[in-house]
Amino acid sequence: MKKMKRIWALLLTAATILSLLAGCASTPTQPAGDNNAPPTIQPNEPVNPYPDALVIAEQGMFSAGGTVLTSDGTFDVSNYYMSREGSTSHVDHANVFYQIPAEESGLPMVFLHGYGQSRMGWMTTPDGRPGWSDLFLRMGHSVFLIDQPRRGEAGQTSVAGTISTEPSDQTWYTQFRIGTYLDNTFTYNEGSQFPTGEDVLDQFFRQMTPDTAMDSANGDQNIDTTVVAQAVAATIDEVYARTGKDSVLVTHSQGGMPGWETARYTDHIAAIVAIEPGMAPMVDSEDYAALLEKNIPVTFYYGDYIGEEFPDVPAAGMWGMMASSADAFTAAYTAAGGSSTVVHLPEEGITGNDHFMFQDLNNDVIADHVEAWIQNHAGVSGGTAPQAPAAPENESGKTLVVYYSATGSTEAVAGYIANATGGDTFAITPAEPYSSADLNWTDSESRVSREHDDPSLRTMELTETTVDGWEDYDTVFIGYPIWWGIAAWPVDNFINANDFTGKTVIPFCTSSSSGLGESGELLAELAGTGDWQEGQRFRSSVAEADVVEWVNGLNLQ
Numbered sequence: 001m002k003k004m005k006r007i008w009a010l011l012l013t014a015a016t017i018l019s020l021l022a023g024c025a026s027t028p029t030q031p032a033g034d035n036n037a038p039p040t041i042q043p044n045e046p047v048n049p050y051p052d053a054l055v056i057a058e059q060g061m062f063s064a065g066g067t068v069l070t071s072d073g074t075f076d077v078s079n080y081y082m083s084r085e086g087s088t089s090h091v092d093h094a095n096v097f098y099q100i101p102a103e104e105s106g107l108p109m110v111f112l113h114g115y116g117q118s119r120m121g122w123m124t125t126p127d128g129r130p131g132w133s134d135l136f137l138r139m140g141h142s143v144f145l146i147d148q149p150r151r152g153e154a155g156q157t158s159v160a161g162t163i164s165t166e167p168s169d170q171t172w173y174t175q176f177r178i179g180t181y182l183d184n185t186f187t188y189n190e191g192s193q194f195p196t197g198e199d200v201l202d203q204f205f206r207q208m209t210p211d212t213a214m215d216s217a218n219g220d221q222n223i224d225t226t227v228v229a230q231a232v233a234a235t236i237d238e239v240y241a242r243t244g245k246d247s248v249l250v251t252h253s254q255g256g257m258p259g260w261e262t263a264r265y266t267d268h269i270a271a272i273v274a275i276e277p278g279m280a281p282m283v284d285s286e287d288y289a290a291l292l293e294k295n296i297p298v299t300f301y302y303g304d305y306i307g308e309e310f311p312d313v314p315a316a317g318m319w320g321m322m323a324s325s326a327d328a329f330t331a332a333y334t335a336a337g338g339s340s341t342v343v344h345l346p347e348e349g350i351t352g353n354d355h356f357m358f359q360d361l362n363n364d365v366i367a368d369h370v371e372a373w374i375q376n377h378a379g380v381s382g383g384t385a386p387q388a389p390a391a392p393e394n395e396s397g398k399t400l401v402v403y404y405s406a407t408g409s410t411e412a413v414a415g416y417i418a419n420a421t422g423g424d425t426f427a428i429t430p431a432e433p434y435s436s437a438d439l440n441w442t443d444s445e446s447r448v449s450r451e452h453d454d455p456s457l458r459t460m461e462l463t464e465t466t467v468d469g470w471e472d473y474d475t476v477f478i479g480y481p482i483w484w485g486i487a488a489w490p491v492d493n494f495i496n497a498n499d500f501t502g503k504t505v506i507p508f509c510t511s512s513s514s515g516l517g518e519s520g521e522l523l524a525e526l527a528g529t530g531d532w533q534e535g536q537r538f539r540s541s542v543a544e545a546d547v548v549e550w551v552n553g554l555n556l557q
């Protein structure tokens with residue numbers, strides 16, 4: 001963990017230098033104005049798209065974890081105002097604000113902020129729209145919002161820090177990939193989803209808050225990861241004690257690192273959603289071992305403007321390096337039997353997002369995406385995942401949903417269809433599963449690129465091609481992701497191995513933006529048997545309700 005902290009500090013220093021040096025290379029778009037005097041905050045626009053009241057059944061606050069400092073000597077009550085002998089201080093705990101919705105249906109979610117932040121960032125947006133805590137409350141999750149030890153309302157510390165007054169807004173604005181400070185102007189990255197306006201920036205910068213144990217606010221990262229991790233674990237244990245449920249831990253940025261370490265100190269993490277974490281755990285670390293041993297499903301989310309292809313975005317290279325640590329983790333973790341996905345939002349057709357994707361204009365779209373992942377993965381580790389709605393009784397047992405899914409989106413849709421029809425599911429699994437590196441279509445040497453270029457490589461062994469009771473199914477849904485405009489080819493190998501005579505076959509797919517195209521027809525041709533229907537394409541993070549509406553419209557017997 002110390003090694004990881006050093007790397008993070010190094011990267012931040014590098015990024016700070018890069019961001020300060022790179023000004024002349026950047027292309028400004030959408031100037032947001034430079035202001036020295038704080039602007040007047042306008043009343044919020046009526047932007048709340050949720051006309052129904054959000055009903056909270058219970059809310060409150062508590063502290064979790066922490067230690068007690070004790071000084072030597074005997075407290076002198078006659079000099080009580082000055083005496084510090086024989087005294088105690090309660091320090092290094094997490095401060096937790098929680099809300100439980102009236103219509104609770106999902107797992108509790110524990111939110112841990114990043115560097116220079118507090119829980120506020122999850123609770124609202126700088127332009128006054130609902131934050132993620134409101135959005136997930138509306139989806140039926142209780143939310144537990146942490147101020148980590150030595151931050152915000154948990155400021156009581158065992159280590160004396162120095163609060164720096166050195167101005168640094170411009171550094172963080174750049175490091176957070178919102179844009180670049182050029183010619184005395186805050187510019188936005190092209191196509192940015194960050195809300196615009198001087199009032200917005202004023203609100204955003206005032207959201208930042210220092211660490212009471214840190215030496216310097218300007219890029220120094222001497223945050224005690226273990227102290228934070230233990231307090232987060234204490235929070236999660238408290239949530240379990242109160243609700244009997246494991247929690248989905250959502251971390252951001254610097255919060256990512258203590259988030260991984262938290263797995264060492266509690267058995268009640270249902271899943272971890274890491275929003276642009278500083279780093280993924282090293283494969284040989286204790287954190288990695290704990291995550292794997294406890295079989296905790298993990299997902300990483302990265303926004304836009306990451307990688308060498310964005311020379312005008314000073315922090316793009318550094319974030320590319322950090323995102324690659326997620327790929328390395330995922331490759332090892334999945335190979336070892338764990339569940340990990342890396343979501344690069346632009347690959348899902350969700351563009352313009354920065355490091356604060358949960359405050360961006362499309363924060364609802366990303367929340368839906370995260371929710372689909374939670375529905376699909378949380379509970380795998382023995383947590384009390386929400387029960388799926390009771391499936392209609394499938395008396396004749398005649399519907400089967402066969403699917404291939406590389407990163408979970410098609411799997412989620414398959415689950416929705418199975419729920420709606422009362423059908424069974426069958427996952428197509430390549431004997432050699434695809435790692436993140438294998439799926440990297442931007443790398444011309446990756447496995448999927450080579451298979452794309454040479455169709456003879458697409459024939460592969462599957463772990464299973466025979467479905468128990470295949471002859472009893474008369475309706476078969478076939479699901480797949482779109483790869484380069486057609487069905488992902490692991491499906492071909494299932495189709496080749498089965499006879500569809502007498503069956504109604506309904507293709508469905510998920511994709512970032514492409515339609516179903518000819519994918520269904522090509523599969524029908526390959527099968528040569530069966531009554532193939534037109535089929536349906538869904539976006540990667542489609543809501544269950546939309547899938548159910550489509551299924552109902554099919555008027556299946």
Ligand SMILES: Cc1cc2nc3c(=O)[nH]c(=O)nc-3n(C[C@H](O)[C@H](O)[C@H](O)COP(=O)(O)O)c2cc1C
Nearest residue numbers: 405406407408409410481484485510511512513514
């Ligand atoms: C190799 C590869 C090729 C892809 N090609 C396309 C494409 O041509 N059009 C598109 O809209 N999305 C494309 N995508 C995005 C996927 O179709 C989309 O993310 C899908 O929902 C993933 O489903 P899964 O999570 O079930 O694997 C591609 C993804 C990969 C990995």
